Amino acid sequence: MKIQKWFRPMAQFTATVGALVAIASCCGTNGPGKITSRIAIDQSQVGQTYAGVEVTPRFWEFDKDNDRYDASWLESRQEIAKMLVEDAGVKRVRVELRSGVENPVDYFAPFLASKIGYKGSWNHYYEKINDNEDPNVANAAGFQWTSFDYYVENFVIPLRNRLAARNEKLFVNLCFVDFDWTPLKGNVSFAASPEEYAEIVTLAATRLRDKYGITIDSLEVVLEPNNGAGWTGQAIGKAILAAKARLATVGLHPLIIAPSASSASFTVNYLQDIAKIPGAAAAINTVSYHRYDGDKSADAALPAIRRAAAQMRAETAMLEWIPATVETFFKDLAFGGASAWAAYGAAQKADSNADTRGGAIVWRDQSGNLALTPKWMRISAVTRELEVGAKAYFASTQLGKDMPLVFHNPDGSEVIAVFSPNGSFLEISGAADSLYRVVIVNSQGAQVSISLVRKDRDNKIVLKIPAQSAAVLRSST
Structure with a gap:
C-alpha cells in the first residue's frame, strides 16, 4: 500500500528521536495489562462537517x-x-x-x-x-x-x-x-x-x-x-x-x-x-x-x-x-x-x-x-491533516482520560487525533483502515513520527503517547 503525499516534514520541529515512541500492537510488546486508555470509534455515527x-x-x-x-x-x-x-x-x-x-x-x-x-x-x-x-x-x-x-x-x-x-x-x-x-x-x-x-x-x-x-x-x-x-x-x-x-x-x-x-x-x-x-x-x-x-x-x-x-x-x-x-x-x-x-x-x-x-x-x-x-x-x-469538508465520526473514551477526534477526509483518508493529558498506552478499536502514518508532538513541540502502524490481529491499534502530547494518525488511500 502506497503512503500518499500528505506527510510533510516541518523544519521548525526539532525531532528528539527516542524520546517519543509509537509502538505497533502487532509487534506483541504490549499485553492487555499495560493498556491504560481505550478509545472506540463508531463508524455508523456521522457528525459535523469540518470548515x-x-x-x-x-x-x-x-x-x-x-x-x-x-x-x-x-x-x-x-x-x-x-x-x-x-x-x-x-x-x-x-x-x-x-x-x-x-x-x-x-x-x-x-x-x-x-x-x-x-x-x-x-x-x-x-x-x-x-x-x-x-x-x-x-x-x-x-x-x-x-x-x-x-x-x-x-x-x-x-x-x-x-x-x-x-x-x-x-x-x-x-x-x-x-x-x-x-x-x-x-x-x-x-x-x-x-x-x-x-x-x-x-x-x-x-x-x-x-x-x-x-x-x-x-x-x-x-x-x-x-x-x-x-x-x-x-x-x-x-x-x-x-x-x-x-x-x-x-x-x-x-x-x-x-x-x-x-x-x-x-x-x-x-x-x-x-x-x-x-x-x-x-x-x-x-x-x-x-x-x-x-x-x-x-x-x-x-x-x-x-x-x-x-x-x-x-x-x-x-x-x-x-x-x-x-x-x-x-x-x-x-x-x-x-x-x-x-x-x-x-x-x-x-x-x-x-x-x-x-x-x-x-x-x-x-x-x-x-x-x-x-x-x-x-x-x-x-x-494540517484535515481537509475542508471532512466529516466527524463518533469516538468514545472507554478507559482513561485521552481525548479523541475522528474525521474522514473527502479523499477517503481517516484522521484519528488523540490528546493525552497524562500519557498513556492507548488502544484504538473501530478504525476504518488498516494502515496509518503516525505523528506525535509533545508539549515542547518536539515531533517524532514512525513510518507505519497497523491494526493487530484483533483489529486494534496500540500507541504509547507521552503526557501532554498529541498523536495524529492518518490512513493511506
Whole structure:
C-alpha cells in the first residue's frame, strides 16, 4: 500500500528521536495489562462537517508600549502566510470591518505615517459618523477604507495566493466590529439602524469583490455584541435580515454567522432573542461563540449551544479565545461540536517560545526567525491533516482520560487525533483502515513520527503517547 503525499516534514520541529515512541500492537510488546486508555470509534455515527481553522490579521503592528506603528511585521508577511497555510493548515480568515470606517476623517493613514500614535488612532476606531441621511445612497467621502485595505492587501491576498497555489480556496469571513470601548462614539447607532448597517457591510463586501476579486463566504453579523451598545438579539436579528436583503441586490449570498458573544454562556439567550424577529434565526448558518467566560462556564454551555444549533440546522463554531489550549481545541471539535475554530491572531514577536502566551499561531524571535508557537505545534499536527469538508465520526473514551477526534477526509483518508493529558498506552478499536502514518508532538513541540502502524490481529491499534502530547494518525488511500 502506497503512503500518499500528505506527510510533510516541518523544519521548525526539532525531532528528539527516542524520546517519543509509537509502538505497533502487532509487534506483541504490549499485553492487555499495560493498556491504560481505550478509545472506540463508531463508524455508523456521522457528525459535523469540518470548515477549517480561522485566523485574524493581527501581528505586532500596534506598539502599544511606545504608542506607535511598528511596520517591521511587513518584512515577514509572505513567510507568515506560507507558514500559516503549509504548517498550520489555516483555511479561513476574519476580515474585520470596524464601524468607525464610516467617518469623514481618516485616522489610520496618519497612524501608518507615524503622525499620530496608536492611542490617537484607536480613539476613533468605533466613532461612526453618518455619511448622510439616506442609507440607500452612499456618500463616498463619508467612508475611510485605509485600515480595511491595509489588512486585505498585506495579508488576506498573500494568504489567498498561498492557498490558490495548492488548489485550495481561502474562506473569507467578513466580520463587523462595533465595540463601545472608545471615548468617541459618533452620531449613528448601527444596532438601532439596520438599514445603515446593511449599507456599510454591503459597501465592504462589494469593495472586496470589485477591487480585490474576493467574494465573501460569510458575514459574521457583529463581533461580541455584548461589548457593543444596543446590540441585543433583536437588533442582531433585524441586522441579519437587512444585510441579507441588501447583499442579495448586488449578487452576494454569504453564510450568516451569529451571535459571536464573548461568553459562550450568553449564546442561547442571544439566539432566543434573535428568534423574536421572524425569519432571522432561520437565516443563521453557523452559531458562533467565544470562550471568555472561562473553561468551566463555556464547557457547561456547549451542550445547550449544540442542541440549539441542531434545532436550527446550523453548524457551530468557536471563533475566538486568546488563551485557548490544545484541550480547548479537542473539546470544541469533538463529535457534534464545532465545524470551525480560532484562537485569534496570526503572529507575534517574542523573546522566546516561553513568552508566546497569546492566541497567535506564529512567533518571530529577535533575529527574525519564525516558528509555530508551542501550543500551535500540537494543534497544527491535527489541522494540517484535515481537509475542508471532512466529516466527524463518533469516538468514545472507554478507559482513561485521552481525548479523541475522528474525521474522514473527502479523499477517503481517516484522521484519528488523540490528546493525552497524562500519557498513556492507548488502544484504538473501530478504525476504518488498516494502515496509518503516525505523528506525535509533545508539549515542547518536539515531533517524532514512525513510518507505519497497523491494526493487530484483533483489529486494534496500540500507541504509547507521552503526557501532554498529541498523536495524529492518518490512513493511506
